[in-house]
Amino acid sequence: MPNKKTQQSSRSAGALLADLIDLSLVLDSDQEVDLEERKRRDRAAGRRLECWRNKPVAQVRAWLHESRPKAAGNYGQQGVRVYHGLNVGLLVAGLLSGWGLASAVLYYDGQQPINIVNAVAVLVLPQILLLLLWLVAALPARLSLFRQLGTGLGFLNPGRLAGHLVGVFTSKPEQGLAMLWQSDNAPILGPATRWLLSLWSQLFAVSFNIGVLVSALFLVSFSDLAFAWSTTLVVTSETFHQLLVTLSAPWSSLLPDAVPGAELVAQSRYYRLDEGALADPAATPELAIALGQWWPFLIAAVAFYGLLPRLLTLTISWYRLRHHLGRALCKLPGAPELLARMNSPLVSTAAAEPEHAFTLAPGSAARNSAAAHYALRCPVIDWSAAGSAAGDAGDVSSALAAMGVEPLEFLRAGGRQTLEQDQQMLAALARDKPAALALLVKAWEPPMLDLLDFLRDIRQQLGEEKPLLVLLWGGAEQVSGADRETWQLTLGQLGDPNLHVESLALASRAVEKKGASQ
Amino acid sequence: MSTPEFAIVGHPNKGKSSIVSTLSEDKSVAISMVPGTTVDNRRYPMTVDGEVLYELIDTPGFQRARAALEWMQGHASSAVERPATVQRFVDEHRGDPRFSAECHLLAPILAGAGILYVVDGSRPFGEDYEAEMEILRWTGQPSLALINMIGDSDYSAEWSRALGQYFRIVRVFDALQADFDKRIQLLLAFGEIREEWRAPLAKAVQFLTDEQQRRRSLAARVIAEMLVHMITHQARRRLATGEAEALAETQTRDKLLDSYKQDLATMERHCRDEVEQIYNHGQLQRQEAQVQLLDEDLFSRQTWVLFGLTRRQLIATGALGGAAAGGIIDLAAHGTSLLLGSGLGALAGGVSAWLTADRIANIEVLGHPLGGQEVSVGPMRNINFPYVALGRALLHQRLVEQRTHANRGPLDIDGPGAAWQFSDSATRRQFEKLFAKLRKGESLQADLVDTLATLIEKQFSSRPDAGA
Numbered sequence: 010m011p012n013k014k015t016q017q018s019s020r021s022a023g024a025l026l027a028d029l030i031d032l033s034l035v036l037d038s039d040q041e042v043d044l045e046e047r048k049r050r051d052r053a054a055g056r057r058l059e060c061w062r063n064k065p066v067a068q069v070r071a072w073l074h075e076s077r078p079k080a081a082g083n084y085g086q087q088g089v090r091v092y093h094g095l096n097v098g099l100l101v102a103g104l105l106s107g108w109g110l111a112s113a114v115l116y117y118d119g120q121q122p123i124n125i126v127n128a129v130a131v132l133v134l135p136q137i138l139l140l141l142l143w144l145v146a147a148l149p150a151r152l153s154l155f156r157q158l159g160t161g162l163g164f165l166n167p168g169r170l171a172g173h174l175v176g177v178f179t180s181k182p183e184q185g186l187a188m189l190w191q192s193d194n195a196p197i198l199g200p201a202t203r204w205l206l207s208l209w210s211q212l213f214a215v216s217f218n219i220g221v222l223v224s225a226l227f228l229v230s231f232s233d234l235a236f237a238w239s240t241t242l243v244v245t246s247e248t249f250h251q252l253l254v255t256l257s258a259p260w261s262s263l264l265p266d267a268v269p270g271a272e273l274v275a276q277s278r279y280y281r282l283d284e285g286a287l288a289d290p291a292a293t294p295e296l297a298i299a300l301g302q303w304w305p306f307l308i309a310a311v312a313f314y315g316l317l318p319r320l321l322t323l324t325i326s327w328y329r330l331r332h333h334l335g336r337a338l339c340k341l342p343g344a345p346e347l348l349a350r351m352n353s354p355l356v357s358t359a360a361a362e363p364e365h366a367f368t369l370a371p372g373s374a375a376r377n378s379a380a381a382h383y384a385l386r387c388p389v390i391d392w393s394a395a396g397s398a399a400g401d402a403g404d405v406s407s408a409l410a411a412m413g414v415e416p417l418e419f420l421r422a423g424g425r426q427t428l429e430q431d432q433q434m435l436a437a438l439a440r441d442k443p444a445a446l447a448l449l450v451k452a453w454e455p456p457m458l459d460l461l462d463f464l465r466d467i468r469q470q471l472g473e474e475k476p477l478l479v480l481l482w483g484g485a486e487q488v489s490g491a492d493r494e495t496w497q498l499t500l501g502q503l504g505d506p507n508l509h510v511e512s513l514a515l516a517s518r519a520v521e522k523k524g525a526s527q
Numbered sequence: 528m529s530t531p532e533f534a535i536v537g538h539p540n541k542g543k544s545s546i547v548s549t550l551s552e553d554k555s556v557a558i559s560m561v562p563g564t565t566v567d568n569r570r571y572p573m574t575v576d577g578e579v580l581y582e583l584i585d586t587p588g589f590q591r592a593r594a595a596l597e598w599m600q601g602h603a604s605s606a607v608e609r610p611a612t613v614q615r616f617v618d619e620h621r622g623d624p625r626f627s628a629e630c631h632l633l634a635p636i637l638a639g640a641g642i643l644y645v646v647d648g649s650r651p652f653g654e655d656y657e658a659e660m661e662i663l664r665w666t667g668q669p670s671l672a673l674i675n676m677i678g679d680s681d682y683s684a685e686w687s688r689a690l691g692q693y694f695r696i697v698r699v700f701d702a703l704q705a706d707f708d709k710r711i712q713l714l715l716a717f718g719e720i721r722e723e724w725r726a727p728l729a730k731a732v733q734f735l736t737d738e739q740q741r742r743r744s745l746a747a748r749v750i751a752e753m754l755v756h757m758i759t760h761q762a763r764r765r766l767a768t769g770e771a772e773a774l775a776e777t778q779t780r781d782k783l784l785d786s787y788k789q790d791l792a793t794m795e796r797h798c799r800d801e802v803e804q805i806y807n808h809g810q811l812q813r814q815e816a817q818v819q820l821l822d823e824d825l826f827s828r829q830t831w832v833l834f835g836l837t838r839r840q841l842i843a844t845g846a847l848g849g850a851a852a853g854g855i856i857d858l859a860a861h862g863t864s865l866l867l868g869s870g871l872g873a874l875a876g877g878v879s880a881w882l883t884a885d886r887i888a889n890i891e892v893l894g895h896p897l898g899g900q901e902v903s904v905g906p907m908r909n910i911n912f913p914y915v916a917l918g919r920a921l922l923h924q925r926l927v928e929q930r931t932h933a934n935r936g937p938l939d940i941d942g943p944g945a946a947w948q949f950s951d952s953a954t955r956r957q958f959e960k961l962f963a964k965l966r967k968g969e970s971l972q973a974d975l976v977d978t979l980a981t982l983i984e985k986q987f988s989s990r991p992d993a994g995a
Contacts, residue, residue: 052576196752196755340976340977342752349741354734356734360570361571361572362569428597454653455538458628459591462594486680495540
């Protein structure tokens with residue numbers, strides 16, 4: 010069963026980011042571990058974490074929490090600290106910007122009223138425009154036009170600026186939050202990076218709107234603001250009122266007092282030349298109170314067109330970031346393999362124990378005559394019917410003749426002969442006391458202990474001094490170098506100085522060549 | 528039900544170890560031309576999460592079969608006694624160095640293992656095999672004969688006739704060339720020698736088939752990741768202050784091009800290493816040529832400033848800043864300036880950004896330069912490059928997948944005429960769509976690697992003939 014700590018893995022973006030950074034490092038260093046070892050280790054972990062088999066993100070994180078103590082450094086936590094620091098920085102920057110801008114727009118020194126058209130143009134309309142831009146950026150990048158627009162406008166994003174800051178002031182970009190901006194990681198981390206930038210820009214926007222609202226409320230509470238509206242364009246009060254009603258539609262039913270009335274609009278019109286109703290000294294006390302009543306509209310406009318949509322986009326960005334961080338966790342190089350190792354049965358076909366192989370001592374090869382031509386008249390023993398295998402007796406005879414070996418007689422041993430028959434044959438041979446002996450063997454068959462026993466018996470019966478010629482017969486083919494080497498190496502183990510290994514077919518060809526050259 | 532066990536027996540040097548190595552995918556099996564390399568039994572259990580489904584036992588080859596058979600013939604008076612006589616032979620000669628090989632190889636058979644008798648079908652049959660085949664017949668255990676084709680000649684028909692007299696089932700199997708399907712067919716054939724082994728072997732085959740599918744998925748993913756990295760890769764170098772003028776441009780280019788080529792070669796090598804590891808072929812020696820660049824001119828040079836912005840982006844940012852400053856003037860003038868403030872501010876901001884870009888580039892903050900000159904190589908825009916890289920990767924994967932673990936030679940990837948032919952134009956179009964996205968820098972789609980991997984995996988299954 011998973012432990013308590015694992016069960017409580019936070020789903021916050023920060024915790025996911027920390028895990029992403031750490032997992033990337035752990036998987037990278039894991040490449041050094043032997044694959045078989047990884048298979049065993051991860052399958053065991055997979056069985057312990059069986060309950061999350063269908064939740065790869067949770068399973069990978071649980072695996073990481075088990076492995077993390079082994080990983081050097083604490084880059085995940087460091088990365089999260091940078092992330093949180095940037096969050097706070099953007100929050101403060103947004104608050105100050107919002108406060109500053111609202112203070113500038115709502116500046117009133119008693120000389121000229123605040124033009125509500127200006128206020129809306131600065132505090133509300135850009136918000137709507139920027140919100141549309143966010144929508145463009147948030148759209149899937151499949152639409153070419155939107156993609157180009159998004160890329161083109163990307164550098165205006167305060168979140169992207171924060172991303173650049175991470176890169177500039179990080180000493181090891183591959184080991185911290187900056188890994189998100191590394192081009193090699195783009196295919197896997199790109200979507201998460203995109204939503205992290207979005208999260209940061211929305212955080213800035215939310216705090217900016219809060220700054221605007223706090224500043225506006227502060228000015229409304231602690232100073233006497235007078236609003237009016239003025240435009241060079243030919244717009245009647247009715248038309249302007251209608252425009253404001255339309256603009257107030259989102260909150261008209263919820264906050265009817267925040268919808269400017271037709272009377273207020275008419276009263277608030279301001280002309281620079283005649284100064285409008287504001288110039289009438291008799292109406293000033295009531296009008297001054299009325300002109301101050303624009304603030305609910307302005308606050309509502311900022312809240313409904315600025316703060317609330319930004320809270321929504323912030324939430325969306327946060328969820329999308331979490332989603333893509335989770336996805337990235339399972340797509341990091343090595344992570345799909347890790348999941349496969351955890352969730353697939355461990356299939357093994359290899360040996361359980363190391364091999365105990367026998368090796369020949371070096372430099373023990375039997376001698377191979379350089380001349381490859383003898384003047385011998387001796388009996389030839391045909392071992393395991395080598396002479397009749399894949400050829401005919403005529404071939405063997407001519408090959409022997411080419412080598413200068415004249416068979417006195419052909420004897421049989423090995424194969425279907427019994428051991429007793431072999432011994433009887435050798436005993437009879439010993440009585441004849443031949444000057445030398447040739448043994449015809451199949452070159453393609455390995456020299457087995459059965460044959461080595463027979464060679465020792467020959468020495469026992471005939472003595473150590475007599476030349477013993479082991480003739481390799483290739484049958485229908487030439488004797489291969491590998492076969493010849495095998496025979497030389499194996500017979501070399503006998504340590505017999507009078508034992509020679511020759512390749513029959515090769516000797517025959519050599520004689521032919523010699524004849525041709527003459 | 529007992530776990531199926533199979534003793535691989537036969538003459539020395541006839542490919543027993545090759546067959547075991549191929550079936551067990553184990554490169555640690557000693558394969559040597561010198562007879563008697565295998566001196567002890569070695570077990571290769573096929574396990575699934577620790578559960579043994581079957582077991583192969585590599586044994587030493589017969590060394591004194593005639594002598595052993597003569598002993599047995601001398602101690603058995605009837606056919607009924609033969610298995611017991613073989614058992615008695617092993618019991619009495621255990622520890623006798625003369626019959627060490629025979630005792631080792633017969634022990635698991637007498638304990639119930641099936642016999643897999645291996646001969647070399649590329650060499651002629653001989654009477655020296657008869658004694659060992661007779662001994663195996665005496666054990667009374669279920670058996671199957673495998674004709675292993677080690678060389679080019681073919682004596683399989685002759686062998687089949689001879690083996691048919693001793694073994695009920697005779698199969699031809701090339702341990703060096705057998706692909707996965709042939710290995711699976713052979714395992715299923717093992718099930719034919721005893722009815723009760725059929726089910727566990729079928730179960731084992733299912734696990735091995737699933738494992739093979741997993742390997743393909745993993746290999747496809749590794750190749751997809753390599754392609755994405757190769758296509759989008761860019762080698763950059765920021766020039767130090769003064770270096771831009773001091774260094775000949777061509778010199779810098781050559782260095783950067785070398786670095787870029789090395790990067791691509793490393794990516795390919797890394798991918799090949801991973802694919803080989805997936806198929807248990809780690810540390811494989813390869814004969815390979817480096818991937819060739821297909822683009823003539825991959826260079827670009829630009830000024831970067833402040834947080835990686837290009838000069839163009841800096842101008843846009845400057846213009847925006849100027850417009851914002853001008854906007855405040857417009858606000859102060861209550862619109863009477865007719866947005867002239869914004870317009871002029873944007874112009875002034877843009878122009879000053881253009882003029883000061885180089886100066887900003889020379890400033891350092893906390894040891895970090897705010898800008899400079901940068902040269903870059905890549906990414907590769909040539910439309911044929913991804914196909915070249917993909918073709919090489921597919922060819923390599925196929926060679927690795929088909930390669931048996933008995934094959935100890937180097938892997939020749941770029942042999943004469945080696946090339947990958949795509950199965951059809953529709954597949955090529957699908958690849959082209961993905962490659963086009965990568966070339967356009969649309970690599971930020973989370974599912975792009977997955978889609979590419981799926982498409983590559985389909986190529987594994989389609990298996991068109993390579994041009995080799």
